[in-house]
Amino acid sequence: MIANAAMKLLSLNTGLPREVQWNGELIQTAIFKSPVQSRVSLRKFNLDGDRQADLTVHGGEHKAVYCYPFAHYAFWQQELNRPDLPMGSFGENFTLEDSPLEDSVCLGDRFAVGTAEIVVTQPRLPCFKLIIRLGIDDIIKRFYESGRSGFYVLVAREGEVGPGDELRLLSRDPNAVSVSDVMRLYTAKEYSAQDRTLLERMLQISSFPPSWKHHYRNRLQAAILNPLD
Numbered sequence: 001m002i003a004n005a006a007m008k009l010l011s012l013n014t015g016l017p018r019e020v021q022w023n024g025e026l027i028q029t030a031i032f033k034s035p036v037q038s039r040v041s042l043r044k045f046n047l048d049g050d051r052q053a054d055l056t057v058h059g060g061e062h063k064a065v066y067c068y069p070f071a072h073y074a075f076w077q078q079e080l081n082r083p084d085l086p087m088g089s090f091g092e093n094f095t096l097e098d099s100p101l102e103d104s105v106c107l108g109d110r111f112a113v114g115t116a117e118i119v120v121t122q123p124r125l126p127c128f129k130l131i132i133r134l135g136i137d138d139i140i141k142r143f144y145e146s147g148r149s150g151f152y153v154l155v156a157r158e159g160e161v162g163p164g165d166e167l168r169l170l171s172r173d174p175n176a177v178s179v180s181d182v183m184r185l186y187t188a189k190e191y192s193a194q195d196r197t198l199l200e201r202m203l204q205i206s207s208f209p210p211s212w213k214h215h216y217r218n219r220l221q222a223a224i225l226n227p228l229d
Contacts, residue, residue, distance in 0.1 A: 009113060009165045010070050010097035011035045013088035014050035022132050028053040031133045033088035039162035042116045044155050047093060061154050062121040062209040068092035068150035069099040075148065080136060091133060092150060096167070103180040105151055107205045108173025116159030117170065119207045123149035123179045125186075144187065151179045154207060175201040185216070191223040199223070 013033035019026050030053045041048040045064055052059030068090050076090075077083050087095040094113075099105075102123065109120040126143045136142075143149070181198060188195065199220045203213055 006169065007099040007167045008097040009094055009161065009163060009167060011087035011095035012040060012047075012161060012163045013093055013095065014040065014047055015088075016049070016051050017053035020132060022128075027129075027132065029129045029132055030058075031091040031129045033091055033093065035087055035163070037163060039114070039160045041158070042114070042118075042155055042161050043158050047161075050093060062207075063152045064155045065093045065118060065153050066091060066124060066150060067094040067096055067099075067153060069101055069148075070095050070097050071099065071101065072146075072148040072150075075146065079142070079146075080134070080139075082134075089133065090150065091130070099167075101180075102147065102149055102151065102183070103178050105179050106172055106175075107177050107179070107182065107202065108175070108207050110156065110170045110172075111153075111167045112170055113167045114159050114161035114165045115157075116155060116161055117157040118153040118167075119156050120179070121152050121154050121207045122209055122212055123151050123183045123186075125149075144183075147180060147183065149179060149183050173205050173207070175204050177202045177205065182212075185219075191219070196220060196223050 013035050015030050015033040017028045017030040018032060019028055030051050036049065044061060045059060046052070047065065073085055077085050105120055107120055111118050126140050130139050130143065131137060177198060182202065185195060185199065191199070199216055202208060202216060
């Protein structure tokens with residue numbers, strides 16, 4: 001089943017930091033991504049021709065590439081009354097066609113794409129720059145509520161990628177924690193015994209970033225001290 005599981009890189013999107021005005025201030029952002037038609041080198045921290053503006057919260061090894069399912073575009077076109085949303089509108093590098101959604105993509109999933117290999121690390125937590133990109137004041141709240149987070153990957157093997165490349169699932173982490181579960185537990189106010197077991201599995205996943213693990217260790221400790229059941 002793993003060998004046959006595949007999805008396609010429908011659009012490859014890149015962008016460099018630019019200066020924009022927001023709330024009377026000049027802000028550096030690289031959230032404006034545009035599709036490219038050529039093959040591009042995928043390196044440890046990003047794609048050639050792509051950068052992140054604020055490296056304190058964006059980019060880095062665990063956020064080398066942001067992936068977003070094209071299946072979500074129909075929802076947002078209706079939700080935002082934007083029938084002409086171009087690919088890359090959510091700041092994603094990979095717009096994925098025929099992709100499994102967040103409830104079936106798991107932390108630690110390893111994919112081959114082009115001559116590279118990537119590993120799923122975390123969901124996307126949007127910041128105010130999504131407001132800048134889409135011009136909608138409450139988009140962050142709506143993004144969270146939608147459950148359509150997309151996911152980041154790290155680059156396990158550098159290589160070249162291009163539009164139309166197939167992403168083939170090579171392996172899964174045995175803990176099998178979905179991106180949806182990570183987001184659900186992030187916003188949950190209380191944890192059940194089943195949630196605590198899921199948290200313990202999540203903390204065993206090597207591709208899950210240290211900052212997320214620190215957050216969930218604190219949440220897990222609080223849940224153990226104040227159990228629901």
